[in-house]
Amino acid sequence: MSDRLVRVRFAPSPTGYLHIGGARTVLYNWLVARKVGGTFILRIEDTDRDRHVEDSVGKILEDLRWLGLTWDEGPVVGGPCAPYFQSERLDLYHAHARRLLESGDAYYAFETSEELEASRESARVEKRSYKYVRPSPLPTIAQGEAAQAAGKAVVVRFKMPGEPITVHDEILGDVVMPAEELEDFVILKSDGWPTYHFACVVDDELMRVTHVIRGQEHLMNTPKHIAMQRALKFATPSYAHPPIIFSMDGTKMSKRDKEKAIKEGRTPPEIEVHDFRVSGYLPEALLNFIALLGWSSGDDREHFSVDELIERFSIERVGKTNARFDRDKLLAFNTDWCAKTPPLRLLAAFKDFLAVNASPLLKFDDAMLARLLAAKKGLRTFRDVVDSARFLVQRDEEVWPDGGPINPDAVRKVLEKNEGAGYRTLEAILAKLDAFADWTAEGLHKLIETYCAASGAKMGDVAQPLRVAITGSTVSPPIGDSLALLGKDATCARIRRCLSARRGA
């Protein structure tokens, strides 16, 4: 098969934002397509009307765009195999179900889900393993249609051929499923909609998908799909089931972890792609990191741009073992990426971060934001920048409230010790700042240096009291930058408030 004809797809169901595991699956598919100039298809599997979450297609598309994982066919862009929403392809599924019915590879079945659940339950109670028993004799098509016309709940089941099926997996090798494990399953629900298995197989064929890359939780589905492909005389695509991504505690990463954390008063972990965006990660770093969850280049390199991933990725180098999502390592990756990302790109990503957070920093112009970014060397996430810039959007009264200092420890450690040496330094430097004209980071830095040289003070003896005075805390960007960013008026006003707060105490 020619590489150019490689067609892969990502087929999310619209139940919320894009999950991080899903993102890794998209990435692998996308990489495979981009590497050989193949086609990456996005298909929306919205056949479950009960679980459909409003607007989640839009959210998934947005997450994909943020990651830069563009699709060649699918929602918005369309394509030769449109529509790309399964909810708009119902007659296709019905036509193929009809074929299976007529060839005897599928049959109508009349059990209700309540009846089936009851027999499953009794099997559980009696500790027997449950398996659906094929009715005998099988209802005829005419009987099925009559029941349907009479308003009975009717499904269509696929008749498994009763022989073992081997999945040739690109990652796992050959996996043989014993025939006894493969029972007849529903392909058309009583509401007339197809199940995942059926819609997936029909669409993969109709969309000429050549390679299926999906999480290992789908491995057991594959024999069913292969059986249907044979019955329908479809081609069987090449399969690859990458291992699953777990949280550090070894459980599956789940949205519920967020709710649980909130309930327990912890900060919720990032689970969906959107969470990482909100938390201030760079998509480049996230992509780089998740690529490595299962894949490795073979040498000692770990940092790859998207282009480098495209060049070096191959499904053969994907491992078989489940990976844990190590947030510390992600953070380290993000730190590295922030340090090496060009200022313009970093600024754009930062603005996106501020926008999704509706940050008060949005009031600053690009030049100011660029200065903020530059002043925060060694940033780990954009959140760090916002934290370090908080004093810029606070009012003077918030930094030095009338009721007392917001950070008494800082006041004690920096200002009050040595009989209030910090306060005396502030008084002395305030006079100089008041009269200072060159209000730039460099100019201010020099002013402080000069003061230190003249007074014999160390840099920290001056910078820390200033920092506390203008921010109320011991943490801020380098002092020259902090003063310059704040501006002369606010700086002097805050120092005065700080000094009078002492007198008031």
Added chain:
RNA sequence: GGCCCCAUCGUCUAGUGGCCUAGGACACCGGCUUUUCAUGCCGGUAACAGGGGUUCGAGUCCCCUUGGGGUCACCA
């Protein structure tokens, strides 16, 4: 529980029978740099799950045990 998959430092992994005295990265510990936080730099601790084979030789191949995971829907 049945079936299926997996098994190298705490974590992600390199390793395809001799190059392994098991390499890298993150975390951790120690040191250095430093006006705060953070970055950065240097160094260190740390793994082949256990037991049998096969072989001159096994982390690498086979079997068993143990452990972990997935899956058993009219969800996808």
